[in-house]
Amino acid sequence: MxxxxxxxxxxxxxxxxxxxxxxxxxxxxxxxxxxxxxxxxxxxxxxxxxxxxxxxxxxxxxxxxxxxxxxALTSRRLTYVGGGRKPLEASPIDSGLRVTVHATHLQAQGHLIPLLRVPANTELTQFLCVRNEGTSPHSLARIYVPRDLQEKNLPCEPPSCANFEARLAGPCPPLAEIRERLTARLPTPEEVEILQISSTLAVLDITRVAIDGTGRVVEAALLVLPSHRTDAYFITHPVPVERKRER
Structure with a gap:
């Protein structure tokens, strides 16, 4: 051989x-x-x-x-926890990282219309969040919230980009469902520039949508995480056979 x-x-x-x-x-x-x-x-x-x-x-x-x-300097790995749960308490994702946030108002166009299930030109607030360790960007997220939810003065805090997984686990009104889609792809030119990575390095693209009891999308996040320093966890709790039969 x-x-x-x-x-x-x-x-x-x-x-x-x-x-x-x-x-x-x-x-x-x-x-x-x-x-x-x-x-x-x-x-x-x-x-x-x-x-x-x-x-x-x-x-x-x-x-x-x-x-x-x-x-590369010794850097913290990112830990994304799926399933509508909070990030692991011991995860370094929340320690030692500086977060920059830019909020802008825009109207729903293109892919945002089906993502948020809203008519065209619906008023939205976008939170652009970039995590950095020193001068090294670690991840970016775009979080979208319908403007009328904010105008109703709902008793919940604004999105926290430093802990956006936890934010999506409990926005107001109470959630009925969280949908997540994870894909691996090459970064866009804009992502290459923001994250300072090679255009040949794959990123994890996570789309996370929070839906309330009426079926309305109350928050959506588009996350981009460099694959070489990201771990993703998805925890499932199967329903016992006996409980399934009861249903």
Whole structure:
């Protein structure tokens, strides 16, 4: 049986990974330019970029647009907990991260119409939330709330981007259902810029919709989480067979 010959991309990634894990390349250190690295390894810049993208997917390299590639600092992993439950108390998602929030008013257009089940031009408030650890963006979320819910002065707090999973677990009025959809995809150019990641690095795209007892969508969130530093948990509590028969 013939052994598979590793690709040049893999050989470069293995060598750089070894330099990082042994401390030859230190956390926070800026790497030589992609052109210099490609010349050093005797490959094209596209092959070199593929090797860097592989290391970035492992959380070892971070790319800052306009500045270059850096050995990643030790960073906190994100923990997303599904099923309408609060994030794990011990999760580092809530500690040591700075959150920036920008609220804007807009009208429902395009995909927001079926997402929130509202007529076109319905007044909405959008909360754009970006989590950062130092200068490193960790995640972003867009949270949408119908304006008339806020105008009714409902006895509930405004969305908390620092803990938006918990916020969606208990908005007012009481919820009857939370729907979540998780997909993996490549980031958009805007997400690449905001999150400072490679365009070849997959992100977790989570759409989370909160619905009240009347069937109305009271809140929707579009979350984008870098796949190389995100864990997602979904906990299910099956209904016992006896209880099913009783129904």
């Amino acid at each position: 013939t052994d598979t010959v590793p690709s040049r991309r893999q050989v470069i990634a293995d060598d750089m990974r070894s330099q990082i894990t042994t401390g030859q390349l230190k956390a926070g250190e800026r790497l030589p330019s992609e052109t210099r690295l490609a010349s050093r390894y005797g490959v094209s810049t596209s092959t070199l970029r593929n090797a860097l993208a592989l290391l970035q997917s492992e959380g070892l390299i971070e790319k800052t647009h306009g500045k270059g590639n850096f050995v």
